Amino acid sequence: MKHFGIYRKLILIIGTATAVVSVGVFFFMEDILFRTLFISFAFVFLCGLLFLMDFLHNRYNDNLLEEITLLIEALVEQQERMVFSEAEDTLTARLQHQLLKLRNILKAQNQMLTQEKEQIKTLISDISHQIKTPVAAANTFAQLLGDTGLSDEERSEYIATLQMSLEKLTFLTNSLIKMSRLESGIIRLKPxxxxxxxxxxxxxxxxxxxxxxxxxxxxxxxxxxxxxxxxxxxxxxxxxxxxxxxxxxxxxxxxxxxxxxxxxxxxxxxxxxxxxxxxxxxxxxxxxxxxxxxxxxxxxxxxxxxxxxxxxxxxxxxxxxxxxxxxxxxxxxxxxxxxxx
Missing domain, CATH: 3.30.565.10 (Histidine kinase-like ATPase, C-terminal domain)
Incomplete structure (x- = not known):
């Protein structure tokens, strides 16, 4: 029903012409029988045009809804399908353009959320990895220091290594705190x-x-x-x-x-x-x-x-x-x- 607009105009023109001719016949035709038959025929003809208009309009709406449904299904399935011609400045073409625009916005937001989710997973993994090493080292050397048979030289070496691990852990913790404060806006720079x-x-x-x-x-x-x-x-x-x-x-x-x-x-x-x-x-x-x-x-x-x-x-x-x-x-x-x- 791509030519529904043309059909509608044609039916309106024919209907209007029939009505005008009927009015002329009614006022100017002297033969009552002919006038009655013509008016009756014109009435039936106009009723037929109205039924035809209603039928075409329903067909047009059904086709339009079906095409809009296809467009929405394509958007849901993340397919960029052009159902209506954008060369024509019609309501459906504008609706399609806005829906495709909305789809692109939602797609970009979805990609951004996916990236942020991956970044958070990576961040947690990186933090865990960075903290695990100094904590494991500190725990190991703390246990070794519990050995009563250690020499003074070994004890001093283990204490120095333990101190280095704790310093690395402290540095990492302080860096994470600074980063989180800046990102969250808890601390605002005052230039x-x-x-x-x-x-x-x-x-x-x-x-x-x-x-x-x-x-x-x-x-x-x-x-x-x-x-x-x-x-x-x-x-x-x-x-x-x-x-x-x-x-x-x-x-x-x-x-x-x-x-x-x-x-x-x-x-x-x-x-x-x-x-x-x-x-x-x-x-x-x-x-x-x-x-x-x-x-x-x-x-x-x-x-x-x-x-x-x-x-x-x-x-x-x-x-x-x-x-x-x-x-x-x-x-x-x-x-x-x-x-x-």
Missing amino acids: EQNSLNDIVMQAVKTVYAKARDKNITITFDCGQTFEALLDFNWTAEAVTNVLDNAVKYTPSGGVVDLKITEYPSYLRLDVSDNGIGIPEEEQAKIFGRFYRGKQSAGVDGVGIGLYLTRDIVNKQNGYIKVASDEKGTTFSLFLKKFREQ
Whole structure:
């Protein structure tokens, strides 16, 4: 019944013409018998047209409902089937367009929920794996310390190993707490006027001992004070994470260089090292939660630092970039510049 509109117009035209002719015959035809027969015929003819119109209308509605049913079934079965031609600006075509649009939205949301579910499963698995190792080590050495036959040297060694396991567990727990607080919004960053130089120096002090143990030189030659809109403590945490990574992945005797560059709206902090570099295929993944690259095997860490750094920087209207090759890696933090009102 694709041509129902044409049939309806044709029936209306014929019906109207019949009615007009009947009125003319009624008023102008003098032959009563002919007039009566004609009017009777016209009445029967008009009734036939009405029945035909009703029949076609019912057929049209049935076909329309059947096509809409097919469209809905296709949507339920996640098939993108075009039942009505979208070349025509009709109500059914617009309805089909909106239903397909709704289907795509629901499909995207479903995919997002599936991804979030997988992320939660992965998160729980990663947390369990990360916690299991230090807990198992601590439990093992705690039991060994109960042996009364241990020598003083063995006892000292076991205590040192136990302390390292507890420190790793404490670090992991603190990192998870920071991550959950940031993600849940329990802690809100409060950007205010702060010296980026002071924040960098705070981060350098934090990792200095680790750099000294590896004979790594940290350089930060900056004769100008740069002011930025930052939360001091959380930004220091972000810079420390990047700087700590640079020290961890730079071989002994290497160099880590820090440099601040001023732009009209941003301050750019570059943390550069001459370490092992990051493979190109991993550079887009390193900011993921708990992600650790192939070259991180044997290096302490849980894969939260860069994830936290990006989150902290993003929450202060900044962003972070990475560039890496076989000669080393540079992380660039773009931080909102402070401007006098």
